[in-house]
Amino acid sequence: MSRAVAGEEGFRETERMPQLQLPIFPDGLTAITNEIGFRCESGKVVYFYGHLPVFQHDADDVRSFRLFTSQLIDRGTVRQADVVKAFGVPLITVKRYVKVLREQGSKGFYAPRRHRSAPVLTGEVLSQAQTLLDAGKSIAEVGAEVEVLVNTLQKAIRAGRLKKKN
Numbered sequence: 001m002s003r004a005v006a007g008e009e010g011f012r013e014t015e016r017m018p019q020l021q022l023p024i025f026p027d028g029l030t031a032i033t034n035e036i037g038f039r040c041e042s043g044k045v046v047y048f049y050g051h052l053p054v055f056q057h058d059a060d061d062v063r064s065f066r067l068f069t070s071q072l073i074d075r076g077t078v079r080q081a082d083v084v085k086a087f088g089v090p091l092i093t094v095k096r097y098v099k100v101l102r103e104q105g106s107k108g109f110y111a112p113r114r115h116r117s118a119p120v121l122t123g124e125v126l127s128q129a130q131t132l133l134d135a136g137k138s139i140a141e142v143g144a145e146v147e148v149l150v151n152t153l154q155k156a157i158r159a160g161r162l163k164k165k166n
Contacts, residue, residue: 036078044058063109067109126156133165
């Protein structure tokens, strides 16, 4: 509905009255905000804007969950705190995936996972490193000889996989 004002040119529109979506949710819905909510049904998570379903994904589809909630945040529809409160996920995780959306787009959520390289401390390298440590060599000397980073050897000592001679 608009408001009209009379002038020399006749009537003209000055303002438009905003249309509001009432927060009317179906039974069993969990509210994220006053306008957006969700419900789990038959192994699916269904998101609603008021009483209208707008998106759904399998309950175990974490990637689609992260994508959709990140889109809601990025568009200003919900706040990060709203997602944290409604779903009980850590704030840092929400921030991480909003960043993925902004930097990589939706394909960032479905990209193949990066895998770590093969372990450096194989049984043979561990044995050789332990022999050198037992002989009284420093961690730096052992690292240079077995061609392993000092940091890697220190982690192995902290984890109890190597014993440093006192």
